[in-house]
Amino acid sequence: MTYDFTTILDRAGHDALALDAIGAPGSGYPAPEAGFDPIPMWVADMNFPVAPSITRAIEERLKHPTFGYFRPSDAYYQAIIDWHRDRKGVADLEPRHIGYENGVLGGVVSALTAFAAPGDPVLVHSPTYVGFTHALEDNGFKIVHSPLVRDESGTWRMDFEDMEHRLAEGHIHVAIFCSPHNPCGRVWERWEVERAMALYEKHDCVVISDEIWSDIVRPGCAHVPTQSVSDDARERTVALYAPSKTFNLAGLIGSYHVIYSDYLRDRVESKGSKPHYNSMNVLSQHALIGAYGPEGRAWADELNQVIAGNVDWACDFIERSLPGVDVFRPQGTYMLFLDCAQWCEKNGRGIEELLRAGWRVGVYWQDGRAFNGPCHIRMNLALPLSRVQEAFGRLERHVFSA
Numbered sequence: 001m002t003y004d005f006t007t008i009l010d011r012a013g014h015d016a017l018a019l020d021a022i023g024a025p026g027s028g029y030p031a032p033e034a035g036f037d038p039i040p041m042w043v044a045d046m047n048f049p050v051a052p053s054i055t056r057a058i059e060e061r062l063k064h065p066t067f068g069y070f071r072p073s074d075a076y077y078q079a080i081i082d083w084h085r086d087r088k089g090v091a092d093l094e095p096r097h098i099g100y101e102n103g104v105l106g107g108v109v110s111a112l113t114a115f116a117a118p119g120d121p122v123l124v125h126s127p128t129y130v131g132f133t134h135a136l137e138d139n140g141f142k143i144v145h146s147p148l149v150r151d152e153s154g155t156w157r158m159d160f161e162d163m164e165h166r167l168a169e170g171h172i173h174v175a176i177f178c179s180p181h182n183p184c185g186r187v188w189e190r191w192e193v194e195r196a197m198a199l200y201e202k203h204d205c206v207v208i209s210d211e212i213w214s215d216i217v218r219p220g221c222a223h224v225p226t227q228s229v230s231d232d233a234r235e236r237t238v239a240l241y242a243p244s245k246t247f248n249l250a251g252l253i254g255s256y257h258v259i260y261s262d263y264l265r266d267r268v269e270s271k272g273s274k275p276h277y278n279s280m281n282v283l284s285q286h287a288l289i290g291a292y293g294p295e296g297r298a299w300a301d302e303l304n305q306v307i308a309g310n311v312d313w314a315c316d317f318i319e320r321s322l323p324g325v326d327v328f329r330p331q332g333t334y335m336l337f338l339d340c341a342q343w344c345e346k347n348g349r350g351i352e353e354l355l356r357a358g359w360r361v362g363v364y365w366q367d368g369r370a371f372n373g374p375c376h377i378r379m380n381l382a383l384p385l386s387r388v389q390e391a392f393g394r395l396e397r398h399v400f401s402a
Contacts, residue, residue, distance in 0.1 A: 003299050005048050005306045006384045011040075015251060018043040022364060029364055036362035039383070039391045043366075044182075044335060046248040046382035048306075051299035054247060057290025058283050067282055072100060076285050079292040080256065087215065087297070088225050093258065099269055100280045101255040104212050104240045105131050106272070108176065109139060111238040114267035115206045116141060116174045123166060123175040123205070125158065127337065129182045130370040132210075136176075144170055145372065148184060154328055156184040160195055167203040174206050179226055180213045183337045183371045183378050185330020187221045190229060197226065197233040206264070207237045212255070213333045215246040215300055218308050221331045227260060235261045238268055245333075246300055247291040248382075254284035307334045310381040310388050317392050322400050334382040337368060341375035343400065351375045357399040363391045 012019045018040035023031030032038055040047065077095040084090040101107035108131075116122060118140030124132055126145035136143050146163045148156045166172065177196065180187045188196075200207050209226040217223050227234045242255035259265035272278040290296060314336060315329045324343030327336055340354060351369065355377065358365050368376025381388055 001302055001306070003049075003051070003302050005302070006386070007049065008384055008387060009047055009049065011047065016040075016045075018045060018047075018364075030356075030359060032362035033360050036360070036394070038362045038364055039387055039394075040364050041366075041380045041383070041391060042364045042378070044245070044333075044380055045250055046334070047384070047387070048248065048303070048382065050248055051291060051296045053293055053295035053299070054249070054287050054290040057286045061283060061286045070280075070282055070285075072280060072285060075289055079289045083292040084225075084258070088223065088228075090225055090228065097258050097260055097265070099257045099259065099265065099272070100278065101240065101242075101257055101272065102253055102278050104210055104242055104255045105135050106278065107238070107240045107255060107257050107268070108132065108135050108208055108210065110268050110271040110278075111206070111208045111264075112136070112139060112141060112174060114264075114271045120174065121170040121172045123163065123170075123172050125178065125181065126372040127183055127368070127376070128372050129178060129210075132176055132178075133370070144172060148181070148186075150328070154326075156181065156186045156328055158188075158192060158196060160199060163196070164199050164203075167199060167205060173204055174208070175200055177207050177209045177226060179209060179211055180217065180223060180332030182210075182213060182333055183335055183368070183373070183376075185328060185333050185335060185337065187217055187223055187331040190224045193224050193226055193233075194229045197229055197237075200236065201230075201232045205236070207233075209237050209239045211239055212242050212245050214241065216304060216307060216334060217332045218311070218330070219304060223332070227258065236264070238264055243288050243291045246303075247287075247296065249284070249287055249291070252284045252287050253281055254288060306385075307382060310334070310383070310385055311336070313385060314379075314381055314388055314392060317396075321392075321396050325400070334380060336379040336381060337371070337373060338377045338379065339373070339375065340377060344375055351377070354399065358395060361394045361398045363394055363399070 021027040022029045022038045081093045084093050121142040121144045123144050126147045149159050151157050214223040227237045239258045244250040318325050326339040366378040368378050
């Protein structure tokens with residue numbers, strides 16, 4: 001490896017919620033017992049140093065001692081256009097199709113409120129990213145879940161019959177589509193995206209497609225941009241992206257939308273501009289340019305190899321050493337979604353007890369019930385492999401040994 005994915009970073013006190021929340025009053029994550037250091041595996045950020053090109057881009061901008069008002073540069077738009085052309089196969093993206101968003105969820109809310117009113121139903125797949133749940137509930141929308149199902153091989157699939165039934169019965173005209181799927185880790189195949197978008201077309205449904213995870217894809221899998229599957233999909237989709245998941249830049253704030261339809265883009269940008277909050281940070285702009293350049297591409301390729309290795313090690317360990325725990329080997333994201341139902345039933349323990357047992361030995365995993373996983377736990381594997389191994393060793397010895 002050319003880049004550093006093995007150093008164990010001490011992030012405590014360095015603006016890292018994943019560690020600073022542990023033991024803090026009211027955080028819900030109590031401090032570990034004596035003798036155990038915390039291993040952060042809950043917040044979906046990475047415990048790797050960022051790509052050097054990002055740091056250099058920010059350092060170069062800091063040499064100029066003014067930080068006044070500005071507009072996004074041509075280089076910013078060109079970096080996004082080049083990234084989508086070379087990494088996603090999108091050949092027709094123009095600067096006018098791209099718009100800044102303070103965050104993907106902010107873009108979700110702008111799109112929701114542009115095309116639906118409080119009380120209106122919105123279709124989402126379940127399990128559901130907790131951020132979607134909060135965005136919908138906080139703005140008064142009615143959440144309609146279409147559950148994903150696991151096929152005979154254990155792969156998560158959309159239930160198209162269920163989707164159509166719910167769209168028709170609820171007269172639903174806005175849907176949130178997560179691609180790749182969080183928390184399940186599915187990278188949808190082209191035929192799956194095509195079939196879903198055909199249903200949305202049939203029921204005249206605006207699609208808000210969260211594609212923030214689209215760069216973290218297992219080697220051998222390929223992300224299919226939602227807007228690429230048909231002419232209609234191109235015109236009915238608000239797609240949301242960010243470098244934050246790929247390059248661990250969430251603290252710099254900076255996402256963007258891709259909207260081809262003039263009508264959809266006018267409505268979304270109108271909603272985003274009216275509260276006067278949706279303004280870019282100048283360092284965020286330069287971080288994106290540094291991330292999407294040649295060195296950032298090489299770093300991202302290595303990252304995907306590292307994450308695939310961590311996923312394989314963890315899933316193999318679970319299958320071998322944690323009977324009663326079921327997991328789908330994710331094709332995208334760096335998150336696991338553990339189904340602990342069989343283990344809990346066999347051992348007479350509830351998911352809350354299991355979660356706390358992990359926290360006591362410093363393994364800070366996340367309650368999957370917030371994602372509509374009834375007996376599930378979500379785990380972040382974007383750590384040096386040595387820390388992943390230490391975490392699962394603790395779980396085997398101290399938690400699942402009961």
